[in-house]
Amino acid sequence: MIFFKKNNLQIILQCGTRYYDDYKNFENKFLKILPFINDMDKAFSSADLIISRSGASIISELCFVGKPVIFIPSPNVAENHQSKNARKLYDVGAAEYVEEDEIEYKLKSIINKIFISDVYKKSLSEKIASLSKPNASKIIVDEIKQYIK
Secondary structure (H helix, E strand, O other): OHHHHHOOOOEEEEOOHHHHHHHHHHOOOOEEEEOOOOOHHHHHHHOOOEEEOOOHHHHHHHHHHOOOEEEOOOOOOHHHHHHHHHHHHHHOOOOEEOOHHHHHHHHHHHHHHHHHOHHHHHHHHHHHHHOOOOOHHHHHHHHHHHHHO
């Protein structure tokens, strides 16, 4: 909690209903624990930094949001696809990522790295936003139409 206080950080953790009872007792003035966030758009818009899993759907949403992101891939998914997704974004400078077994010794320094440098923070935001495809549905429909003709 000293880290959060020192850096004036407030954290919202959406842990899912499955884990809520395990984590709810950790809640304090710096850390809000929720089983689910109904208005995720509001949570995203108020965030200065987002820490998330790295499935394809959430990556798509976070590209649209355009905020700096640290991905922590789930180790419990088929063919390690979340790590591959996170690594791709990391490799193009659009996000940071930490494997789950590295959280204890890497996460704090990566958060510091992002908040210390406004230039780096802005770069992460711009690069992830540049990957957004807000008109993806139209592109797909147009491609399908080409095959139907």
